[in-house]
Amino acid sequence: MSDPICTLEQGQVKGKIEKDMDGNPFLSFMGIPYAKPPLDKLRFKPPQPAEKWQGIYDATKEPNNCYSLQVELTGFFPQVKLKGSEDCLFLNVFTHQLNKSGSENLRPVMVFIHGGAFITGSIARVTFGPEFLMTEDIVLVLMNYRLGALGFLTIEDPSFQVTGNAGLKDQILALKWVQKNIKQFCGDPSNVTLLGQSAGSASVHYLVLSPQTKGLFHRAVMQSGTATCPWARGKNNTEQLARTSRCKQTDTKQVLECLQGVTVQRLIKAQNKNFAMITGPGAQAAFGPTVEVPNPTAVITDEPLKLINSGNYNHVPLMFGYTSEEGILGAWGSRCKVKKKLKDMLPYSFGYDKDSEEARALRQKVFQFYYGKDKPNIGKMEIFAQISSDITFLRGIYQAIKGHVKTAQKPVYLYRVSIETELNAFKRILKYKHKGACHGDDVCYIFKAKYAKYKPSTIEERAIRRHVRLWTNFARTSNPIPNHDDLVKTYWNPATEKNLNFLDIGEELVPGKEPPDMDRIAFWEQICKGINEKYK
Incomplete structure (x- = not known):
């Protein structure tokens, strides 16, 4: 069979034929440009559509x-390397058929946004192989977007067209590309489900809240991240980045021109010299999404929680979820005394100086709640992983869910991934010995990762097929478990104000009216009642 060729708005593209996990063929098109290379004067600015070729x-x-x-997670220990290109605004499309006659049946489209704390990550096949999802009759799209300072540099004066969130604007342009071109891949532009994990999940949430995305997608799945999580918010570090990049000018126009002229290597080295790569709740992210000053390309111009509570967002069916021990990632390498570590864990949005009397009193409350005498006698690292889970992920996720169930006009689903198999690659790589699914482990049940091995006819294969079915059911019908489903026989109710109905995805699927983490969430809600948080 010859290589498939598809005709797009910009020109023709040649793909290739690959095989899914069952050995059945699908069509693969990788590295399609959806925007002009964001180089030179386009650095930091909103993306422009790709030119014809x-x-x-x-x-x-x-x-x-x-x-x-x-x-890189291919060895014994995670390795961190500076690599890539500024010319990176490409997307991958995987499908089963091309729409050569213009009258072929159109399939649901699933568009995935990768994670990485807005400062790392990519759509590389080492992590995001399509072989699992392509066992279902869908069209799958994955896109790269600009990261770190390149994607989130902020200059508040809108006349410079660098008001922030260029990385999110990349994602929006990719969704517009999907609307214009996906029919050629037999994808239905009126049936697009947006999904992401971690920073990709927070990105999805920002796009749900943005007036710029109306009509670009019709459902949204958020895996382990929302716009209300502490790490999902950046700040304006332009002046400090300019100084470290040896841009000594003081005039804003000249500073921008200097930053656009320095090599990408110097710029990112300057970024990483001053700012931590991964930012926990105790410090605001150096570069990430921000609330913009009003301008024609602004993604959002108000606080996410205000938008949620106002109901002023895109009303599409939503699915939120998290892993049972997100904080294993935060516990990795944390062998210091817990009270000392807690000093850097209190959310920056509380506005406390970490050495203040208020901060010390709050840390003592946290310590007593999690480590009090009436608590189970479990390992200190396991408890610290719970604290990290709750502050870094669950608190923000539940803020978003509780707001949406009050104002949403469409169903809101909630799930919790607790399954533990050989596919829990991140937990295995981090050598964490206690129970629970780590942040990122759930990705390995919908994408084939080269570092997460599985064997046919095992619990891993059953879990993959079930997870894939839940996600693609939602993409087809807005219901993860429709009544006619022949694989899963558990009913999963949407969350409501009265009952935060959820589904625990373990070795079996177990529905419930309240997740088991709610006692800890209630503790943080009580703590926050007396605190005037900066971002509400």
């Missing part, structure tokens, strides 16, 4: 990663 574009190879520190 002559001839047939080769879409058979993986695209460039966006330039950043990239975490």
